[in-house]
Amino acid sequence: MQSTGGSMFKALVLDQVDGKTRSEIRQLEETDLPEGEVLVDVAYSSLNYKDGLAVTGKGKIISAFPAIPGIDFVGKVASSADARFSAGDEVILTGWGVGERHWGGMAEKARVKADWLVPLPSGMSARTSMLIGTAGLTAMLCVLGLEKGGVTPDQGPVLVTGASGGVGSVAVALLAKRGFEVVAATGRTSEEAYLRKLGASEIRSRDEMAATPRPLEKQRWAGVVDTVGGTVLARAIAETLYSGTVTACGLAGSHDLPVTVMPFILRNVRLQGVDSVSCPVPVRTEAWQRLQSDLDVELLGDLGQEIELEQVPDYAERILRGEVRGRTLIKLSS
Numbered sequence: 222m223q224s225t226g227g228s229m230f231k232a233l234v235l236d237q238v239d240g241k242t243r244s245e246i247r248q249l250e251e252t253d254l255p256e257g258e259v260l261v262d263v264a265y266s267s268l269n270y271k272d273g274l275a276v277t278g279k280g281k282i283i284s285a286f287p288a289i290p291g292i293d294f295v296g297k298v299a300s301s302a303d304a305r306f307s308a309g310d311e312v313i314l315t316g317w318g319v320g321e322r323h324w325g326g327m328a329e330k331a332r333v334k335a336d337w338l339v340p341l342p343s344g345m346s347a348r349t350s351m352l353i354g355t356a357g358l359t360a361m362l363c364v365l366g367l368e369k370g371g372v373t374p375d376q377g378p379v380l381v382t383g384a385s386g387g388v389g390s391v392a393v394a395l396l397a398k399r400g401f402e403v404v405a406a407t408g409r410t411s412e413e414a415y416l417r418k419l420g421a422s423e424i425r426s427r428d429e430m431a432a433t434p435r436p437l438e439k440q441r442w443a444g445v446v447d448t449v450g451g452t453v454l455a456r457a458i459a460e461t462l463y464s465g466t467v468t469a470c471g472l473a474g475s476h477d478l479p480v481t482v483m484p485f486i487l488r489n490v491r492l493q494g495v496d497s498v499s500c501p502v503p504v505r506t507e508a509w510q511r512l513q514s515d516l517d518v519e520l521l522g523d524l525g526q527e528i529e530l531e532q533v534p535d536y537a538e539r540i541l542r543g544e545v546r547g548r549t550l551i552k553l554s555s
């Protein structure tokens with residue numbers, strides 16, 4: 222990472238020292254950035270659970286050091302060697318291994334492949350798009366998964382687990398707006414008022430959800446958005462109604478799934494995996510358009526907080542401890 226000229230910018234840089242991940246704010250130059258067709262002036266990045274794993278080194282997220290983390294960002298194109306984008310265009314990036322295998326959004330500038338970018342939906346502000354970010358996109362992909370499974374509000378309540386986290390909060394808001402009765406499962410009963418404001422009509426405790434389920438439990442849920450995995454997901458599946466759909470996108474609790482085949486072969490339950498990282502562009506574009514039309518902008522103010530790049534290491538620890546509510550924006554260049 223030698224500085225050889227060009228305009229300086231601020232970045233959070235991760236290094237590996239004695240087998241441990243260390244983070245530091247550094248001044249870099251454009252020539253330090255990796256190859257890519259599009260140079261972006263980053264306006265906002267956001268802090269996702271995966272970023273928490275990367276910045277603290279508690280998960281093997283970063284493939285080579287030094288690295289800039291940040292799995293998502295929004296900003297203005299500074300220059301582009303690809304005809305699809307021109308200087309001044311506002312663009313969003315989520316996933317594709319950015320902030321993992323490729324330098325990410327926790328810097329005032331990023332250079333990426335044009336194929337990875339989607340235009341900021343018209344009428345959506347850059348700030349709003351990162352309040353939504355990877356977590357919100359994933360929540361929308363889960364909602365699309367429930368819709369594909371034929372889940373409708375008249376069939377019964379839907380369950381959202383890890384409800385006060387980023388994915389969970391947006392999922393609660395989206396499902397409530399579409400007329401679903403939303404039950405929010407949370408380990409933080411102190412967040413009940415927040416979850417009810419987002420549209421949850423009932424709160425279920427994480428402890429209740431984490432109790433080891435029998436192969437089949439009392440049928441409760443027409444659909445599920447699970448961000449937690451483990452016994453919580455196993456119980457959600459065992460409690461799903463005949464022909465219901467469970468979308469699984471996260472592992473905030475565990476990557477295990479201690480379930481039997483009974484819900485699938487006796488209740489026709491569908492388990493739908495959800496991935497936002499390599500999700501094809503047409504699906505992303507549809508999801509962003511749906512976020513634009515479905516998400517109640519009045520609620521967005523309640524959904525998150527804004528931090529500076531310097532605060533990221535502290536918030537990275539906090540998100541892994543399950544202490545961060547909703548979404549966390551990281552302000553970069555304006």
Ligand SMILES: NC(=O)c1ccc[n+]([C@@H]2O[C@H](COP(=O)([O-])OP(=O)(O)OC[C@H]3O[C@@H](n4cnc5c(N)ncnc54)[C@H](OP(=O)(O)O)[C@@H]3O)[C@@H](O)[C@H]2O)c1
Pocket residue numbers: 268269270271355356359382383384385386387388389406407408409427448449453470471472473474475495496497498540541542543544545547
């Ligand atoms: N598949 C994908 O493409 C994709 C995309 C984005 C995120 N994810 C995954 O989805 C999950 C949520 O991401 P996020 O950014 O929303 O993270 P987040 O903001 O930290 O939310 C996770 C929530 O899970 C709950 N939780 C935390 N630790 C737990 C534990 N030990 N047991 C049970 N519940 C626990 C907490 O909610 P309560 O306090 O309300 O219980 C926490 O707020 C993560 O595993 C992330 O890696 C996957």
